[in-house]
Amino acid sequence: MNTSNHEELEEIQNCDNDDIENAELEEPEGQSGFGSHLLGLNRKTYEQVGVDTPGNTPITKEPGIGWMTAFLFVTYFVGLAILVPLRKLMIIDYKLSYPSGTATAVLINGFHAPKGDEMAKFYFDFSMTYVGAGMICSHLVNLSLLFGAVLSWGIMWPLIRGLKGQWFPESLPESSMKSLNGYRVFISIALILGDGLYNFAKILLFTATNIHATMERRSKKSHNQGPDDLKRNQVFVRESIPMWLALSGYILLAAISIIAIPFIFPEVKWYYVVVAYILAPTLSFCNAYGAGLTDMNMAYNYGKVALFVLSALGGKRHGVVAGLVGCGVIKSLVSTSSDLMQDFKTGHLTFTSPRSMLVGQAIGTAIGCVVAPLTFFLFYKAFDVGNPDGEYKAPYAIIYRNMAILGVEGFSALPHHCLHLCCGxxxxxxxxxxxxxxxxxxxxxxxxxxxxxxxxxxxxGYFAIDMCVGSLIVYAWHILKTKEATLMLPAIASGLICGDGLWILPSSILALFKVRPPICMRFLERA
Structure with missing residues (x-):
């Protein structure tokens, strides 16, 4: 699970910018939901949303170490088996970059490199993650990110914001799903699902109709690969995980989850969980494919898909709880499967057995399922979490409960023309x-x-600019010194990404003791 306590802490603190949830908290780590969908089940959040709010049922569940730990165990482990059969397709056939996994592999290989250590030296800053990711991702990916940023934040959102009062009520904050945030979330989901479902359907069709031709074509391509690539592929394929083991593991773990979750949440019927696990394979593939391209784990977005679907299925009585729990189930599955693909990429580049990577991920998941709830309760018992006037306001608990209420009320409650834009x-x-x-x-x-x-x-759009800077560095360096760039760029990009990751632990400690940065920089408009 690799849950980051630092990101969970930020999730329950007050956030002035709604994008923090998406950019910081909901990336590869911090998917447990202690500051969002799970906290949205408690009574304090229910009261803050409004006792008289239509669709806000009085069913609540207070946080507890026991049920939270059990919930994490029965959901996160299912994600370890869901995409194992597709690991060769994603890593070898599609050659997805998985920048975080690649950066980890370069760092590990650097410890054991027989030569080139002096040239691999690089002094890096701790805040350059996206520049490093941009140096690993292709130019097309980075330019696509920039195009999406310009189209959305430069054109669409300002135009839609100008229609406030016509397309959505002026009194609503932009963070509301019935306001501008509704357009942001659902349009992005439409793009992601369109791309992911297309590729998922293409793979099924391609596999069913062209198995023999595909094997011949891959055999011919293997002759053009370098010796290191051939050896990596041989190790990756030789230490395979049997298909029957992955499928039976998924079915067994899903069955345990289907039985356990209704015991933890009596309002969630067993067939709601079945629906979630039917959606899970497709959504997991879409997320892992996107993470391989951009290094962005969008599990929170797929969790919102399940949230709206299960809220609608649950109806007015149980819809809110069903939606919030379903969101947690899908986020756990989708996030874990994407993280495992990152680990498989690391294993592929370091000649490590996929079986060893799977076992290591399982051990880490088990530790995280125990440590994460305990860490959350340190803050939950020590501070007044969820108090709108306190330090730990937990704004996303309210946002997620409101989204569940929106799902109960139906998509007709969305702002005008939102569904039309999504279809387009x-x-x-x-x-x-x-x-x-x-x-x-x-x-x-x-x-x-x-x-x-x-x-x-x-x-x-801010991180798209950072990644394009990384792409520009790669382009310029290859023009000036091609051979040096080939050797140095992976080390530099890995240093940028890993350096920022290593800073999480001291940053968490500083945040725990409320230590603020000594310098704050702010840019103001000229008067």
Missing amino acids: FFAFSVAANLVRDFNPKNIGRWIPLPMAMAVPFVVG
Whole structure:
């Protein structure tokens, strides 16, 4: 699970910018939901949303170490088995970059490199994660991110904001799902699902109709690979995980979860959990595919899909609880499967057995399922979490409960023309993939990736600029010194990413003791 206590802490603190949830808290770590969907079940959040609010049922559940630990165990472990059969397709056939996994592999390989240690030295700052990711991702991915940022934050959101009072009520804050945030979330979901479902359907069709031709084509391609790549692929395939083991493991763990979750939450019927596990494989593939391209784990977005679906299925009586729990189930599954693919990428580059990576991830997941609730309760008992006038306001608990209420009321409660825009962007996502597949050498090479475009719609455009800076560094360095760039760029990018990750622990300690940065920089408009 790799849950980051630092990100959980920020999630329950007051956040002035709604994008923090998407950019910081909901990335590969911090998916437990202690500051969002699980905390949204307690009575304090129910009262803050409004006792008389339509759809806000009085059913609540206070946080507890026991049920939270059990919930994490029965949900996170299912995600370890869900995409194991597709690991070869994602890592070897699609050659997805998985920048975080690649950075970890480069760092590990650097410890054991027989030569080139002096050239691999690099002094890096602790706040350059996205620049490093941009140096690993392709130019097309980075430019697609920038295009999505310009289209959304430069054109669409200002235009929609100007229609306040016509398309949505002026009295609502922009963070409301019935306001501007509704457009942000649902349009990004439409783009992501369009791209992910297209590729998922293409893989099923391709596998069913062209198995023999595919094997011949892969055999021919293997002759053009370097010796290191061939050896990596051989190790990765040789130490395989049997298909029957992955499928039976998923079915067994899902069955345990289907039985256990209704015991933890009596309002959640067993068939709601079945629906969640039917959605899980497709959503997990979409997220892992997107993470391989952009290094952004969008599990929170897929959790919102389940939240709305299960809230609608649960009806007015149990819809809120069913939606919040379903959100947690899908977020856990989708996040864990994406993290496992990152680990498989690391294992592929370091000649490590996939079986060892799977066992290591399982051990880490078990530790996280125990440590994460205990860490949360340190803050929950020591501070007044959820108090709107306190330090730990936990704003996302209210947001997620409101989203569940919205799902109970139906999609007709969304702002005007939101569904029309979603259908349009879903169609664009499918059309863009069709053009890229049928005309890859001419028009297709200039078509942006819908999956990458969708990320800035919710997160914001700032990180797209950072990643394009990384892409510009790669482009310029290859023009000036191609050979040096080939050797140095992976080390530099890995240093930028890993350096920021290593800073999380001291940053968490400083945040715990309320130590503030000595310098605060702010840019103001000229008078």
